[in-house]
Amino acid sequence: MDIPTRTTVVHYAEHGSGVPVLVLHGGGVDHREPQACFEPAFDGVPAYRRIYPDLPGMGRTAAGPEIGGAEDVLEVLLDFADRASGGAPYLLAGHSAGAYYARAMALAAPQRVAGLALVCPLLPGDAEVPEHRVLVPGVQSEDRGFTQYFVLHTRGMLERYERFVAPGTQLADAQAMERIGRHWELVAAAPSTYEPPTLLVVGRQDSTVGFAGTMRAAADFPNSTLAVLDGAGHALPHEQPLLLRALLVDWLARTRRGAG
Template sequence: MGTRAGQVVVHHVEHGTGLPVLVLHGAGVDHREAEACFEPALDAVPGLRRIYPDLPGMGRTPAPETLRSADDVLGTLLDFADEVTGRRSFLLIGHSAGAYFARAMAARRRAQVAGLALVCPLLPGLRDVPEHRVADGSGAIGDDVFRSYFVVQTPEMLARYERFVAPAAALVDRAALERIGERWELTPGSGPAYAGPTVLVAGRLDSTVGYAAAVGLLDDHPHASLAVVDGAGHALPHEQPELLRGLLAEWLARVQRSRRPGTDAPACTGP
């Protein structure tokens, strides 16, 4: 389905009913990767309406010439969130570049965002990014993109890549992403970072964004849990699905507690 957000019609798929959960994928893919990685965990929790959009310039969401920076994309995503949630409470999950936008959205919609999950987040000031190395497998299967993305290079991971990641390449608007990428750093928002229930998940072997910058977010998010996962890289949602499921379950339990009166975490308005 498509929802107009400003000048952009954002394509997305939905599952379930209840509290909206907006799940944002990373760069160069589309909603299918996020759906494959997060839906098994979220589907097990009743009362969640899971929303998986294609970000502008990827999948079936266009990126018109008016989108010329990350700030422009952020504005589109905020408009989209307002439209699909009716400006009521929702959860935010992001992977990679999707996590970069999710964090900024939470900071600008503090009263609406009931919880924030950042997985392998892209952040300004990346540091101590390790060299890519294979943790499991021969390193001799798949194409160059697979071998540079996954550190678990087994036939099972190759099958996931070929089904949920590779097909998106043909749909990427390369010119649009290059245009937006020239101004990829978001303008800092005013006020403190998001203070609601948060989970930060990083791959210790992540050669794309590393894990050190994610660890540094702990001081900014007073109700954040942090997991740095060995045996996982930037494709952590594929490579460590059971661990990710457990971390998300614990986070969702904290979200539920925070929405009750009398808790120490800030409760958010919502349905």
């Protein structure tokens, strides 16, 4: 499926009907990764329309020269969200760089975003990150995309990487990502706090974005649940799926109470 925005055509997948839930993937992959990781939270939970777009320069969403930095990507995503939701309030979730944009979207349009879930979020400023440490050795792989992303090197994790992560990396536009990466900082949005129900989830062993920054950022989200999960790195959605599902189900319940 595709929706044209002012600067590009956004490719996306969607499931179900009801309250729109926009889920944003991280850098260098496509919608298939969060689709695999977030969909279990909606099993048996009706009345949600889950929307998984490919971000500009990734998957099947092009990023021409007019998209020159993170501010341009943010503009595309806000435009896409308005069009995909039909102007209705929506829930917003993201992983890694997707969470970076999701946070900015919620701060830019808090009246539109009825709930926010940030998983292993990239945040503004310098990150305090631990050294990468493999917690469960097992399979041998020469693919650094796997070995530096996961801290659980099991056969099951490698299979998830090969099925849900690696295919998206092959579609990424390296030139566009480099161009956007040179201007990745977003202008701080006002207000700096966000009131609706929020979920913040980080991996204790995340060597990409760390966990300390998210713990500090929790003060900006007065109605948030903060979870630091042991036994998980930046690939937390794969490495701790049951805990993530439980946290997402609770977040959805809190957004329903807020809407009522």
